[in-house]
Amino acid sequence: xxxxxxxxxxxxxxxxxxxxxxxxxxxxxxxxxxxxxxxxxxxxxxxxxxxxxxxxxxxxxxxxxxxxxxxxxxxxxxxxxxxxxxxxxxxxxxxxxxxxxxxxxxxxxxxxxxxxxxxxxxxxxxxxxxxxxxxxxxxxxxxxxxxxxxxxxxxxxxxxxxxxxxxxxxxxxxxxxxxxxxxxxxxxxxxxxxxxxxxxxxxxxxxxxxxxxxxxxxxxxxxxxxxxxxxxxxxxxxxxxxxxxxxxxxxxxxxxxxxxxxxxxxxxxxxxxxxxxxxxxxxxxxxxxxxxxxxxxxxxxxxxxxxxxxxxxxxxxxxxxxxxxxxxxxxxxxxxxxxxxxxxxxxxxxxxxxxxxxx
Amino acid sequence: xxxxxxxxxxxxxxxxxxxxxxxxxxxxxxxxxxxxxxxxxxxxxxxxxxxxxxxxxxxxxxxxxxxxxxxxxxxxxxxxxxxxxxxxxxxxxxxxxxxxxxxxxxxxxxxxxxxxxxxxxxxxxxxxxxxxxxxxxxxxxxxxxxxxxxxxxxxxxxxxxxxxxxxxxxxxxxxxxxxxxxxxxxxxxxxxxxxxxxxxxxxxxxxxxxxxxxxxxxxxxxxxxxxxxxxxxxxxxxxxxxxxxxxxxxxxxxxxxxxxxxxxxxxxxxxxxxxxxxxxxxxxxxxxxxxxxxxxxxxxxxxxxxxxxxxxxxxxxxxxxxxxxxxxxxxxxxxxxxxxxxxxxxxxxxxxxxxxxxxxxxxxxxxxxxxxxxxxxxxxxxxxxxxxxxxxxxxxxxxxxxxxxxxxxxxxxxxxxxxxxxxxxxxxxxxxxxxxxxxxxxxxxxxxxxxxxxxxxxxxxxxxxxxxxxxxxxxxxxxxxxxxxxxxxxxxxxxxxxxxxxxxxxxxxxxxxxxxxxxxxxxxxxxxxxxxxxxxxxxxxxxxx
Numbered sequence: 063x064x065x066x067x068x069x070x071x072x073x074x075x076x077x078x079x080x081x082x083x084x085x086x087x088x089x090x091x092x093x094x095x096x097x098x099x100x101x102x103x104x105x106x107x108x109x110x111x112x113x114x115x116x117x118x119x120x121x122x123x124x125x126x127x128x129x130x131x132x133x134x135x136x137x138x139x140x141x142x143x144x145x146x147x148x149x150x151x152x153x154x155x156x157x158x159x160x161x162x163x164x165x166x167x168x169x170x171x172x173x174x175x176x177x178x179x180x181x182x183x184x185x186x187x188x189x190x191x192x193x194x195x196x197x198x199x200x201x202x203x204x205x206x207x208x209x210x211x212x213x214x215x216x217x218x219x220x221x222x223x224x225x226x227x228x229x230x231x232x233x234x235x236x237x238x239x240x241x242x243x244x245x246x247x248x249x250x251x252x253x254x255x256x257x258x259x260x261x262x263x264x265x266x267x268x269x270x271x272x273x274x275x276x277x278x279x280x281x282x283x284x285x286x287x288x289x290x291x292x293x294x295x296x297x298x299x300x301x302x303x304x305x306x307x308x309x310x311x312x313x314x315x316x317x318x319x320x321x322x323x324x325x326x327x328x329x330x331x332x333x334x335x336x337x338x339x340x341x342x343x344x345x346x347x348x349x350x351x352x353x354x355x356x357x358x359x360x361x362x363x364x365x366x367x368x369x370x371x372x373x374x375x376x377x378x379x380x381x382x383x384x385x386x387x388x389x390x391x392x393x394x395x396x397x398x399x400x401x402x403x404x405x406x407x408x409x410x411x412x413x414x415x416x417x418x419x420x421x
Numbered sequence: 422x423x424x425x426x427x428x429x430x431x432x433x434x435x436x437x438x439x440x441x442x443x444x445x446x447x448x449x450x451x452x453x454x455x456x457x458x459x460x461x462x463x464x465x466x467x468x469x470x471x472x473x474x475x476x477x478x479x480x481x482x483x484x485x486x487x488x489x490x491x492x493x494x495x496x497x498x499x500x501x502x503x504x505x506x507x508x509x510x511x512x513x514x515x516x517x518x519x520x521x522x523x524x525x526x527x528x529x530x531x532x533x534x535x536x537x538x539x540x541x542x543x544x545x546x547x548x549x550x551x552x553x554x555x556x557x558x559x560x561x562x563x564x565x566x567x568x569x570x571x572x573x574x575x576x577x578x579x580x581x582x583x584x585x586x587x588x589x590x591x592x593x594x595x596x597x598x599x600x601x602x603x604x605x606x607x608x609x610x611x612x613x614x615x616x617x618x619x620x621x622x623x624x625x626x627x628x629x630x631x632x633x634x635x636x637x638x639x640x641x642x643x644x645x646x647x648x649x650x651x652x653x654x655x656x657x658x659x660x661x662x663x664x665x666x667x668x669x670x671x672x673x674x675x676x677x678x679x680x681x682x683x684x685x686x687x688x689x690x691x692x693x694x695x696x697x698x699x700x701x702x703x704x705x706x707x708x709x710x711x712x713x714x715x716x717x718x719x720x721x722x723x724x725x726x727x728x729x730x731x732x733x734x735x736x737x738x739x740x741x742x743x744x745x746x747x748x749x750x751x752x753x754x755x756x757x758x759x760x761x762x763x764x765x766x767x768x769x770x771x772x773x774x775x776x777x778x779x780x781x782x783x784x785x786x787x788x789x790x791x792x793x794x795x796x797x798x799x800x801x802x803x804x805x806x807x808x809x810x811x812x813x814x815x816x817x818x819x820x821x822x823x824x825x826x827x828x829x830x831x832x833x834x835x836x837x838x839x840x841x842x843x844x845x846x847x848x849x850x851x852x853x854x855x856x857x858x859x860x861x862x863x864x865x866x867x868x869x870x871x872x873x874x875x876x877x878x879x880x881x882x883x884x885x886x887x888x889x890x891x892x893x894x895x896x897x898x899x900x901x902x903x904x905x906x907x908x909x910x911x912x913x914x915x916x917x918x919x920x921x922x923x924x925x926x927x928x929x930x931x932x933x934x935x936x937x938x939x940x941x942x943x944x945x946x947x948x949x950x951x952x953x954x955x956x957x958x959x960x961x962x963x964x965x966x
Contacts, residue, residue: 064446071565115515122508125727128763128834130593130601132862135836137789137800140807141843147862148836162597168522169597173858175525181432183531183891185858191522195597268437269524272447272536273545275567278519344558349598352516357509358590358599363836366793369766374506378728379472380735381631383714383743389632390641397642399713400668 065271072279076287076334083333087326096329097309098318104336111343116351125372127365130358149362162359166196191263198256202285204228204249205292212310250293257286277346284338291331301325425457425879428922432887436525438536447542448549448569452578454481457880460584460873463624468617470628471729475617481580492616493571497554499615503608504555510608513600514551517544523592523602528866529585532884537582540592540602546579547609580618583609585881587870588724588756589829594862606871611726619725623872626721630733634716635680641668641713647683648711651693655700655937658954660946663700665711668744672710673781675741678752678798679719681910682931688913690952691753691931697940698802698933704943705810706781709750715740718757719910723764724872731768734760737795738769748778749795753931755870755909758797758837759830766793783808797831799840799908799932806847812941817948818849819958821904821935824896825854826889826916827864828909838862841908841932848932848939853900859892867907869915882915883922890923897927905929 086092133144145154146161161167174188208228210221228247261282264270295301305321306328312319342348354360384402387394391405425431438447465476479487489495504511523540525531530538537543545567552559552568559568569575588603613619626636633640639647645667656662666672676699682692699709715736722729741749751761766772775794778787785804787796805811825845831837838861845852859865868885896902905916905927916929938951949960 067446119508119512119515122505122511124508125506126764126767128509128601128604130590130599130833131836132594132833133836134838135789137787137837137840138785138804138807141803141839144836162599166597168595168599169520171595171863172522173525175436175531177434177436177531179432181434181887181891183888185856191520195520263521267521268439269536269539270521272438273519273521273524273539273541275519276565277567344556346516346518349516349518352512353598355508355512356516356599357512358593358601358604364789365763365766366761366790366795367788369770369792372767375767378732378735380732380739383739386632386634386714393640393642394668394713397645399641399645400670 065265065274068274068276069265069279072276072283075280076283079284079334079337080287080291080330083329084326087329093320093329096333097320097324098313100336101313101332102318104339108339108342112348112351115343115348116355119352119355123373124357124361125374127361127363127370128357129361129363131363135363150364150367151362155360155362159354159360163353166192168359169195190259194256194259194263197252198260201249201252201256205247205253205289208247208249212307213314215311246297250289250296253289254286254293257282257289261286281338281341281345281347284334284341288331288334288338291327291334295325295327295331299325299327301328425883425922428883431880431883434532434534434884436530436534447536447545448564451574452581454577454581456482456877458585458878459581460620460622460875460878463617463619463621467621467624467628468619471631471732473617473619473624473725473729474615477617479617481577486577486618488576488616488618492576495615496571496576496612499612500551500554503611504551507604507608509601509604512598513544513605514548514555516598517541517548517600519545520597522595522597523600526592526595527602528587528589528591528868528888529881529885532868532887533881535585537578538585540596543582543586543602544600544605546575546582547605550575576613576618579609580613583613584620584873585885587829587866587868587873587885589866589870590833591829591863591866594833607723607727610724614726614729620872620875622875623721623724626872627725627729627733630717630721634712634714634736636717636719636721637680637684639680639684639716641716644680644683644713644716647689648692648696651683651689651696654952655693655697658948658950658952659697659942661700661942661944663696665696665699666709667711668713669710670744672744673708673747674710675715675737675744675746675749676709676711676752677715677718677737677749679754679757679910680717681719681914682752683716685914687917687929687934687953688910688931690934690937691913693952694931694933694935694937695752695798697937697942701811701940701942702782702805708781710744710746712740712744718752718754720757720760721872723756723760730760730764734765735769737761737765738772738775741772741794742774747776748790749775750778750798750801751795752798753908753910753933755828755830755911757830757910758828759834761793761795762835765795780804782810797837797840799837799844802933802936803840803843806844811936813848813936813939814941815848815850815939817938817951817957818935819851820951820955821849821930822851822853822900822902823849823904823906823930823935824893824900824902825852825860825932826867826893826905826907826912827860827862828907828912829864829866829870831908832862832864836862837908841906844932844936845906848935851900853896853902855892855896859888865889865892867909867912867915867919869919870911874911874915879918883919886915886919887923890919893920893927894924897924903927906932906935908932 083096131148133147136143136150146157149155169192173185176184264274305324308321468476549569550571558566586606590603593601629638630636682688722733777791778796865888869882920927
């Protein structure tokens with residue numbers, strides 16, 4: 063895809079997604095639709111879709127044991143094996159996956175190729191993608207956990223603790239405190255910063271521009287819009303938070319209600335989140351589940367020590383030794399090579415076929 | 422054959438897809454098949470011999486590739502079947518986020534700059550069709566959802582780019598989800614083979630291997646002649662003539678090495694190294710045989726389809742069983758070891774007719790090979806050295822300033838990193854590593870693996886090998902390195918051309934060639950030359966006389 067089209071298209075779709083609830087709630091008062099029906103449908107789609115996806119992957123077997131080995135194998139006892147990057151057993155695999163999923167270990171290896179004339183090629187420090195990817199995902203996680211406040215009563219202690227930590231850095235520093243604004247959460251800003259970085263990276267690097275699809279810009283814009291509307295609600299165009307919680311608690315307790323006084327901004331935010339839930343199982347975002355199922359990472363490298371079975375293995379036609387000896391017996395005998403069956407009689411001139419030797 | 426540009430010209434590489442190309446978008450940039458990059462088509466007789474579909478004369482430069490009428494149906498059905506058979510493929514089709522970490526990790530992109538050689542785009546060539554056929558979003562939204570129709574042009578693009586990947590898995594190392602382009606390429610090629618799209622440099626070796634036991638089509642008597650010839654050469658250098666056995670029943674160990682080692686320099690010197698080692702160990706209790714039937718360690722079937730890989734690989738166990746061997750020792754080779762390590766037991770096992778390998782010299786039991794029953798020769802030799810079983814004179818390799826190239830497959834599909842280094846350090850005095858981003862698990866491909874080691878694609882090979890050559894040049898300039906050691910027959914075949922092109926001062930050797938030079942045989946004459954017939958250090962004078 064042309065990157066201008068991709069960006070314009072993705073931007074337009076997100077704009078439309080903002081306008082839909084705006085018009086829907088303001089002009090048509092479709093609060094039940096946007097506050098109850100769509101969120102339920104979205105969450106249902108998310109779970110059913112994601113489970114279906116993972117089950118679909120799981121249905122396909124893993125015929126061969128193909129880990130990408132990233133360290134010394136286990137072989138001779140005096141050679142130190144790398145138990146994590148080249149795991150021999152399941153313990154190592156678990157560790158490898160923990161590092162992969164929680165710390166993005168493979169991405170941490172990233173380098174940047176520098177090509178100079180000569181040619182001289184070097185591989186330079188490039189941890190920014192790793193850093194911002196980590197920031198993006200953890201900020202997102204913190205935000206999700208913080209939002210548990212809206213779905214629990216009483217609010218669990220870890221949510222409160224996390225909120226404190228998240229707001230800690232800003233206490234006393236934020237110039238807004240004087241204006242009776244709530245303390246700023248770092249996670250929200252971090253998320254927007256990371257989204258910004260990931261977008262600019264796609265835009266500025268010609269390689270990234272070349273490979274990016276609308277499906278890469280759209281989720282960034284969508285998540286950016288979700289973060290932006292969330293921050294707007296909290297700091298500037300405040301909505302009635304008590305009413306909002308009434309709505310969310312209604313959803314989670316399956317006794318949905320629509321309190322009359324929640325601002326439209328809340329419905330926009332909720333709708334965008336719903337869209338993210340809808341979109342998730344049908345997009346690249348399923349890497350959330352897929353990362354656990356990648357056969358190059360989640361298998362131990364012990365295929366010479368323990369037999370791996372391919373469930374759909376089928377017999378194949380091979381060229382047997384007997385067929386081989388049948389063709390070359392006379393030549394073998396002449397060369398003094400042992401044979402299974404003595405040659406019957408001299409055949410005269412054996413056909414000397416061209417073998418198509420390669421260099 | 423296309424003229425190969427000079428290194429200075431070839432080195433003018435632009436890695437930024439231009440704005441123009443960007444505006445057009447890669448999906449709409451039609452494939453241009455270039456001589457010097459593309460390989461020749463597989464010949465009909467090669468395909469016929471092994472019963473592969475659609476054998477015919479065709480030329481990739483022609484408009485018409487002479488495909489069956491229902492080619493699209495065959496490919497899409499084949500894809501559906503493989504999605505159901507390989508979780509790897511199914512997951513890799515869905516989860517790429519196009520973060521671009523792989524983009525500048527591919528040697529073909531680094532050395533060529535063609536954006537479709539960024540691993541992410543190579544996979545997208547297949548992924549775009551997958552989306553169109555198997556995802557709802559792709560069916561409805563088309564290109565907006567990254568989906569596109571499988572057209573004749575897209576098919577040609579597949580063929581062109583799946584034969585510009587050496588399945589080296591370097592990208593897979595850097596991918597946050599472990600997406601493995603080798604897996605995509607392997608399956609992509611498998612699909613292409615369903616309608617007879619192959620390359621000669623894979624199809625011919627496959628047919629040869631099927632018939633004669635090895636890729637080069639060496640017949641049994643010729644194979645034996647070659648080994649005899651090496652023994653003569655060894656006698657000339659050492660005064661001792663090894664007496665290897667071939668196809669001998671009752672031998673404890675069956676030895677299998679790539680046929681490149683018995684056919685082409687400098688692999689032949691590695692073969693001599695094996696012969697010297699085996700001769701040395703004979704008196705210590707080694708009972709080993711070579712085979713003319715299983716005379717190929719490598720497996721070009723792996724570059725064709727999983728099925729063909731299995732068909733060719735079957736010989737190893739079959740021959741070991743026929744000869745009554747207890748276990749198998751494998752020579753220096755790259756993809757051979759990927760197949761042995763990650764596939765062989767699954768393909769053709771369980772090898773219950775064999776026993777878990779035990780070194781007859783040291784008594785070491787190779788637990789790591791207990792099921793597959795096949796040991797890598799550097800594992801075997803490292804164990805010998807560690808147990809002080811070898812008398813070595815390192816100084817005989819003093820003319821060499823050595824660096825070591827990790828072959829892609831043993832590095833990233835096995836983890837054989839220290840064994841060859843341990844052997845090298847014990848047989849030579851001057852060893853220097855290349856920069857860390859270019860060795861071990863991050864090693865760069867020779868640029869000629871996975872069936873690309875032909876003559877007609879020399880430009881592609883020189884481009885793909887540039888990152889490796891660049892690292893070699895670095896240690897050549899810094900430490901005076903003049904010898905590139907490796908444990909792969911394709912490397913030994915490909916590197917001489919590559920070095921000659923980019924770093925002409927550096928030569929190529931197998932690890933066991935250096936072992937053969939350093940090993941002190943009982944009763945040997947004073948050696949004046951190495952196995953290549955070049956004077957040993959301090960012997961240059963006498964050579965002149």
